[in-house]
Amino acid sequence: MLGKTKKILQKNIFRPHLTDFINKDHELVLLSDKIDWQYFEDEFASFYSGKG
Numbered sequence: 284m285l286g287k288t289k290k291i292l293q294k295n296i297f298r299p300h301l302t303d304f305i306n307k308d309h310e311l312v313l314l315s316d317k318i319d320w321q322y323f324e325d326e327f328a329s330f331y332s333g334k335g
Contacts, residue, residue, distance in 0.1 A: 294300070305312060
């Protein structure tokens with residue numbers, strides 16, 4: 284799948300994270316927490332190159 288991004292501990296005032304704008308009580312956000320995303324990662328991994 285897609286490569287993992289580096290975890291940056293300090294926020295940048297000029298590049299806010301998308302999570303700062305999302306309403307965490309919205310129905311779609313709550314639904315996304317119930318989905319087993321690892322299942323999809325495992326199922327589709329064979330379609331992606333490990334090299335990039």
